[in-house]
Amino acid sequence: MTDSRPAALPARTVLIDGSPQTWRGYWHELCSFHEVTRMLVRRDLIVRFRQTYFGLAWLLFKPLMLMAVTSFAFGFLAGFDRSHAVPYPLIIFCGVIPWYFFSNAVPDGMNSLAGHLHVIQKTYFPRAIIPIAAVAVDAVEFLVAWLLFAFACIWFGYLPGWQIVFFPLFCLQLMVLCTAAGLLLSVVNLRFRDVGNLVPFLLTIGFFVTPGGYTLARIPEQWHSLYALNPLVGIIEGLRWSLLNGMDGFPLKPVLVSLAATLAISLVAGRHFLASEASLVDLA
C-alpha cells in the first residue's frame, strides 16, 4: 500500500449515474458551495445598483411609493380602514412590503435558471443555488424595506407591542414560501415557457386578492376560509398582528392555513427540484 505518486490520492469520490440525489446529500452539497450563493447574491445586488444615480436609496424608494399609491387607491379612493386606531400607513406597510417581496421574488426565481442557462450548460454547482440566490437578493431588499416601517413608527410616535417577537418568524415563513415557489417554477419554466406568461398575470390579479391595501376584516366572515387559501393572507395578517399590537386579534385560521400551504409547496418544490436537477440542461 505504498504510494509512490507525488500527490496523495484525493479521498472524495463522486458517482455519476444519473440517479437523483438524496435530500441529505444535496443539502450537504449546497452547504459546500455556499460561497457561490453568497457571491451570486452580492453580484446581483452590485449590478442592481451600479450605474444608478440614487444607488441604495432605491431600496427604500420603491416600497415607499408603493405604500403611497396603495394608500391613495384603497384608503382615499375606496375609503377603507380610515377609522382604525393604528395609523393607516403602518397598516399598509405591513401589507405592501411582503407583497412587494413576493411579487418580485417569485418571477425572479422563476426566470433564474432560464437566465443562467449558459452557466449551467458549462459548469457544475448545485443548481438550486441559482433560484435560491435570485430570491435571496429580493429578500435582502425585503428586510431593508422594514426600515421604512421603523421610520414610520417614529414619525407617528407608535410603539409595537410584545407580539413583535413573532415578526422574524413570519418573515422567515415568507422567505421559505418565496424560495419554494421560485425553485418549483424555475424548473417548470425551463420546460414549459407557458408559466412565464401565466405567473406575471396571476401576480397582477394576486394583488387584489391579497390584503395589501386593506385588512382581512374587510372580507365577509363566510369567505374567510376560501380567502385564506392564499398563503400570503396568513403571513400578512400575522405580520400585522405582530407589529401592530395584536391589531384585530390573532388570525389563527389564516396563519394555520398558510403554514400548511407553505409546507406543502416546499415539499413539492424540493421533491420536484431534486428529481429534475441532474437533467435540467436536457430539459431546457
Next chain:
Amino acid sequence: MSDIVIDIEDLGKRYALSRRHRPDSLKSWLRSLVRQARTTSPHPSADEEFWALKNVSLQVRQGECLALVGRNGSGKSTLLKILSRIIPPSQGRARVRGRVASLLEVGTGFHPELTGRENIYLNGAMLGCPERDIRRRFDAIVDFSGVERFLDTPVKHYSSGMYVRLAYSVAAHVDADILIIDEVLAVGDGEFQQKCLSHVGTTLASGKSAIVVSHDLALIRLLASHVAWLREGRVCEVGPVESGVLECYSA
C-alpha cells in the same frame, strides 16, 4: 488501493430525435399524459432515438492525461459534460475521485458589469474554489493574466483577449485534482497559449490528472499520456500516446 481517478463504465447517453417525446408546452404535456396512460410506451422507439455515447468504458489513473480525439459529433464533448455533471448519463456510471475543474468554456459565469477583481472571486467560487484560496492565489492569477492595470474596470470594457486571459487564469489556479478541458487551450495570443501549455504541463507533472478534447494533434502529443479515439459515440481505439492510436486516427 488502486490509483484510478476516473472510472467510466459502460456509459451511454440517449437523446430522443423527435419532439414528440419532449413536449414543450403545457398543452402538449397534458395531452401526452393522457396518451401515455393509453399506450404505456413513454420511451421512443429505436429509430426515433440517438445514442450520442454508447458502451463507453475508460479509465484514467492519477497523473495521466487522457486525450479524446474524434470527428465532430463523435461524442467527445458529451462525455466531458457527463463527467462534469452537467448532463446525466442514460446508462452506465462513472466514478470521479477528487475535485474537478471543468474548462468547457472560458469565462463561464463572468458578469460584464462586475470588475475583473469581482469576477475572479465569483468565477473561482463557481469552479469550487473557496474564497480564501482565491485570495491566497490572487496575485498569481493576476500575474498570469497580465491585466493588473484593469483589475477594477468592469469586464464589459475588456478586450476579448484580456477577457479570456483573465478567465483562463482563474480556471488555471483553482487547484483541482482533475482538469477537464474542451478545446480551450487555444485562447489568447501565441505567447499566452505557450504560457497555458506550460501551466497545464506543470499541473500534470505535480500528479494531477486531466481529460482533454482537442483537434490539435501536436498539442496532444505534447500533453497527453493516453489517447482514446471516439467514433459515433463508441470508443474505437484506446492506448498510450506512443501506441499509434493517433497515427491511426489521423491516417
